[in-house]
Amino acid sequence: MINLIKNTVINKDNEKVSITSIIFLNRKFLLLSLFIVIYAFFAIFAHNFNSIQNIESIMVFSVEIGLLALGETLVIASGFGGIDLSVGSMLGLSAIVIGELIGKFGLNMWLAIIIGLIVGTGGGLFNGLMIVYAKIPPLLTTLATMYLYSSLALLFSMDQYGNAMPISNFPSIYSIFGQSSVLGIPLQFILIFVPITIILYLLVQKTIFGKHLLSTGTDEVVSKLSGINVNKIRIWVYTISGLLAAVAALVETSRIASARPDLGLNMNLEAITISVLGGTYIFGGSADIMAVFIASVLVIMLDNGLFLVGVNTIWQTGALGFLLIGALILDLVIRRRSS
């Protein structure tokens, strides 16, 4: 009996690894070739697309949504219907906490940033604890906390008349996170987004945590039986997602020099879309950090290029939808061919 179970487990595991590795390879290849094609297209047809300023602005805009998509990727990869609808609200909450502490209470900037990061991380931790210990499905938990956190953000930003107000009196040094550049590359791209991507890549691909994460997402029961602390991994991924949302809040408030409670509005579904475009399997068990990184730059580049070609900005969400369906159809074709 035990032998039987073990055998099926091994078979299943082997099969899973080979399939996912095939998709991994193809997804990165797919996205990179799409990237080159779209880039070449816009470089020829869009005025000013290939200029340094424009490339810089693509980098700048890809950071915030990219960070959210990376968090979303880890969460989805952990399986059990893993999804985080509250990323946008955590972004708004952290942003308003940082803004209030600096702008209203005159706290030291660095201390305020640390508290803001802690708030975002705490929000993610709360999600994880509810999902693991209260056993509420992730979609529900994060739907509820989406409402909770965005409402808290509104509450913190309330002035004495009961209206939600933005905060804009940041010290000028605060703008380094979102408005400065290193060697001509925007600071938030080269010193925040790229390092975080590399760290997460190493975390998923090279550490035991990453192996456990993917196996938890692939088959929870088997992982539990083989001694993986499934609960701990789930709590960790939601916490990381919260932390990344807080980092995105820091970058965005610094870039626009203002903190508003509704900063993350509607970013949750976009982050999920980018993550899926990056090859994250929605039922868990696979996460390709590099592909998600490429996907977030690709999506922003597409928005930017379409705008420069003169397509109305209202088609940005539609283009994202078509891109998603297109990528999935290509994926389907490739998978059929290779199997």
Add this chain to the structure above:
Amino acid sequence: MQLFKRRESVILFFIVALIILFSIVTSGRFASYSNITQILVSAVPIIISSIGMTMIIVTAGIDVSAGSIVGLVGMTVSILSLQGIWSPYDWIIGILLGALLGFFNALLIWNLKIAPIIATLATMGIYRSLVFTVSGGRWAIGMPSLLLWIGSGTIFNIPFSIFLMLAFVIYFTYFMSRRVIGRNIYAIGNNIEAARISGVPVGKTIFFIYTLAGVLYAISAFAILGRTGLAQSTMGTGFELEVIAAVVIGGTNILGGEGTIVGSLIGALLVAVIKDGIVLSNIPPLLTDFVLGALILIVISIDVILKRREIA
């Protein structure tokens, strides 16, 4: 005792407690006839849409394009009526459009085997862009009163939309528990492979529920139009999450296989009672979402604890 273990009873208990609490706080104004009808009317679009969403979630699917379909149908119908097309024709066009959009979702989900959440995420974006294209970014206002009648008309001093909503809830409750297609929906949600082997037409059923959901979103759009009297390009944004919240508060298992339409009705009523009560009892409206979120967590935690005790 069996009754207390049902999610519906837990939530009904909450609703009654909240109604009593709000009535005391507002010294009776909350329980007045006009306020109660107001709550019901504001809940109608969510309840009608939640019928379709319940069926979808029972099959372990989900539809986040609901809000965009509401927006696209509402906007298209308004523009057509402003160009002088007779309102009953507008309704027919709106319903057909809703059906078509739902059908397209099913096409992606069944024929291309895209996971429901991803397929509807993509169509959510596409349909929303179409709303802007149809409207050109402008508001539509000044629609003929006949078009608005579904949402604003009254019969014997009771809003027509309440009758409409009750008729839908009663028919589809019967449909889900007594008709073959209704039972097939549960069979698919419990075990899709077993359902297929025992001869359930899985593909046809999936197409049926997503198309039906599209039709129900279209009718919700008429009800919203009647209440507000204007159509904006942002009409229906966030609507899908409200509907999903109502459905899951009402006891439908997000992983499929169980859930009732009456439950979703009660879930939507709970949300409507909270929203209205907060305004009437002078709590800052910024807190509405906070209470809503906290309530989802509390109700479901209680439910999970009760179920766990049952197993133990």
